[in-house]
Amino acid sequence: MENWDYYISGIWKEKISGNECITDVFLHTATNGFGKGVKISKDEVVRLLDEGAKITTITWNYHLIQWRYGAKVEYGEADGETWLHTGPDASTFDDLESSIQMQYIMTEMAVPSVSH
DSSP states (O other), X not given: OOOOSEEEEEEEEEEETTEEEEEEEEEEEOTTSOOOEEEEEHHHHHHHHHTTOOEEEEEEETTTTEEEEEEEEXXXXXXXXXXXXXXXXXXXXXXXXXXXXXXXXXXXXXXXXXXX
16 A cells, blocks of 8 residues: 555535636645644645655545545646646545535634524
8 A cells, every 4th residue: 555645535625717627725724633624725635745745545444344445646837837646546436526525514714603
């Protein structure tokens, strides 16, 4: 099994120029096991990859009650734009695009308080 530096368990996407693009990811450290996740930008992931970090997708297996390692995360670059992707041999289940889309389950705002 390959040694990973980071895991990605979720993504944030936005529609940019008519295309859905990954803007941020939910990144976990792999040091000393599975670390808590933090939201970081796609550009920060690209920087980590440029520095030699090994990053994979990871999904929760509800049947086995454990994390399942997915596909190696890479990036592409053209015309000054970068994007994250998984290798062409990745299964649909392991693909970065199949990760939890965090914008649907998390909010940037605090829950408003209710006065009684």
